[in-house]
Amino acid sequence: MINVAVLGYGTVGSGVVEVINTNNELINKRVGDTVKIKYVLDLRDFPGDVVENILVKDYDVIVNDPEVSIIAEAMGGIDFPYECAKKAIAAGKSYCTSNKELVAKHGPELIKLAKENNVNFLFEASVGGGIPVIRPINESLTPDDIVEVVGILNGTTNYILSKMAKEGSDFDTVLKRAQDLGYAERNPEADVEGYDACRKIAILSSLATGKYVNFEDIKTEGITKITDVDFKYANLLGLSVKLFGRFKKVDGKYFAMVSPVMIDKTHPLYSVEDVKNGILVRGNMVGDVMFYGSGAGKLPTASAVVSDIVEAARAIGRNINIIMSDEKLELSDISEFESRFFVRVKNADKDAIESVFGDVEIINLGEIDDEVGFITRSMTEKAFAEAESKFDNVITRIRIM
C-alpha cells in the first residue's frame, strides 16, 4: 500500500483524485502496489464530495504520518508549498508538484534535498500540462547535448493568438472572450505578459544544461502589443504569430528569451493551435524532437501529476537522478542574440528604410496607406535597436524564426 496525500483540492488537485479513482486498477498494476489517497489538504469543506472524509486542514497531520510516502501538491503560490516540500522531503516523503513558480525558484535546492534524503522531487506537470516533456528530457534525451528548446508553453496566450489569426479580432476582444470562457484569468498578467512562459522555459533550460537558469535573468516580452494589423501582415506573408519560450546554445554561449515570434508553415510548431502546447527540443545527435498536447486543463495536468506519483511509487527507497544543480548558469547578454525582424513603420519610404537596414522587400497591406512593413536580415538585438532608433515612427517589430 502506497499512501498519498494531495495538497489543494482546486482544479488540478481534484483532477488528481479523479485520475487515481478512475484508473485505479490500471495504476495499481503499473505501480505493482495499491495506491491510496489518504489525505487531501484544503481549508475549504466539500460536503458530499468523495474526499469529504479524508480532508484535513493542518499540513502537520500529513507530514507527521509515517504511512504517507508521497505528497502531490497543486496549490499555487510559493512560500507555503516551499515549506511543505522541505518538510516532506525531510520526513522522507517524495514530493510531486505542478507548481512552476516553486520549481523555477527553488527547484535545484529541492532536487538536492531529495537526493540527500533518498526521496524524489518531481515536477512533470510544471511545464506543458499533460505533455510528457520533463521526464523525456531527463530520462530519454540523455545522450544528447541539448542545444535548443523552443516552446509554445502557455495555452492562454496561444488561444488568444490563434483566435486573433483566425478571426481578425483585436487583442482586447479576444482576451475578454478567453476570460469569459475561463481560458484566461481575471488578472491575465502572468499569461499575457509572458511571465508564465518565462518560468517554464527557465525550468526547461535548467534541465537542458544541468545548471540553474534563473527565470529573472530571462528577457520576457508578452503579447499585449500584438494587434489585428500585425496579423494582416502575418496572413499576407503566410506566417503565424506564437509566443515562444526559447533557449539556445550558440558557440558556447547560452541565450534565453520569451517573446512573440513569427514562424512559417514548415516549422513543426506552426500548427499548434488554441490551448495546445508544443515543445521542440534540438539535440546535437537526435536532431529535432517535438512534444505536443494539452498544456493545461484539469485532467491532462492531473495525469502528469499522477505520472509523477507512479514514478515516485515505483522508486520508493531510491532517488531518481535529475541533473539540475544549484550552480547558476550565466546567460549571455541577450543584446548579442540574432534574429530577423518583421517591422512596421509609419510614413517612411523604401530609400529611408534601406539606407539603414540594407535591401529589404517592402510589404504593402493596401488598405493602410500611411505605413509599410518589411523584414530585416538576421541581426543582433543590439544592432536592431540601433537601427530602429534612427526612425521615430516604428509601430512594432516582431522577431522571425
Place this chain on the structure above:
Amino acid sequence: MINVAVLGYGTVGSGVVEVINTNNELINKRVGDTVKIKYVLDLRDFPGDVVENILVKDYDVIVNDPEVSIIAEAMGGIDFPYECAKKAIAAGKSYCTSNKELVAKHGPELIKLAKENNVNFLFEASVGGGIPVIRPINESLTPDDIVEVVGILNGTTNYILSKMAKEGSDFDTVLKRAQDLGYAERNPEADVEGYDACRKIAILSSLATGKYVNFEDIKTEGITKITDVDFKYANLLGLSVKLFGRFKKVDGKYFAMVSPVMIDKTHPLYSVEDVKNGILVRGNMVGDVMFYGSGAGKLPTASAVVSDIVEAARAIGRNINIIMSDEKLELSDISEFESRFFVRVKNADKDAIESVFGDVEIINLGEIDDEVGFITRSMTEKAFAEAESKFDNVITRIRIM
C-alpha cells in the same frame, strides 16, 4: 566503469559508437559513471577505424566477459539477435536493441527473462527512430488507459507519399528516387507493403495494453496501390495521404491495422512530412499527446539506443518494470472496424452510387471524365466490402480519419 559491447557496426551500430564518443563527458555525467565501449562485434574488419582494436568476431568473447554489463544490438535479423539477447540476459547483462523484428516477435519473452534475471531488455530505438516514445508510454503515460495510438511509423513511405503529394509524380518514379537517395532499400517490400509499420504498431499496441499483440494478426495494407490520381483528389479535398499504423480500443474491443489513410489539416500528424515520424497517443485522462522527430537515420536512431544504454547503466542491479506480458491480446475482427472511405469508381452515376451508399457528394476532377470520386459515411469494413461488391468498377478506396 560501465563496459558496453555493440553488436553490429553498420549504420546504427557505428552511430552508437559515434554518439558515445562525441558526447562522452556529458553521458558520463548523466550516468554518474564512466561508459566505455569495450567490444564491437562484426564479421568485417575496419582497418584504421576507431573501433579497429576492439572488434571481435565471436559473441562468446562478449557474453563470457563478466566486465561487460550492457550489450547494445543493431544487427537486424531475428534468430541470431534472439540467441544473443537470451545469452546476454542469462549472463546478467542488460540488452538494448533497435531491432523491431526481434521486439515484435520475442519482446514479451525477453522482457520476462530480463525481469527474472534482474537486468533490462530495452528497445526505445525499435519504434520511431530517435523519437522518445517507448519510454514515455512506459514511464510517463502510466496514469492513462491508452485508448488509441496512431502513427506515421515508416520514414521511407512517408517520404514517398510526401513527394507524390508535392510533385504529382507517380509511385514508381518517387520510389526509384528514394532508392537512389538511400531512403528506400533495393528491395523495398518491408517498407512499401507496410510490414515495417506493422511490427512497430504491434509493439506500441503491446505497450499500450500490457499484453502481447502479435504482428501477424494485424491487417496490413501498403502504399503500392496509391496513385498520382489519388493525390489529385486529395489535393482538391485538402487532404493528405499517410501510411498509418493504428491501434484503437472501441467499447472494450481492440482493433489494429496498417493502411493508407486520408487526413485533413486539423489532424496533428498532417504536417509530418518526408522521412519524419509522428506518433499520436490518446489517453482517457491526458487526451491527445504527440511525439515527433526523425524516425530513422544513423545518429537519431543511435541516440535512442544510447538512451537505453544510459537507462540500463543507471539501473544496474534493478529491473525497470515494463508492462508487456506474454499473455496474448485477442484483436477483434477488423471487419467490424468503422471508417469513412474515399472511393473512386469508373463509369457510375450518382444514382447508382447513392442507391448503395446513400447520399454522397460526387467529386469530379474535371480532367478525367470517365470516373468520379465520393466519400462514404462511417461504415464497417464488412459493410463497405458488401457495398463495394455491388460495383465491378471501383478503382480504389482509401480510408479517411
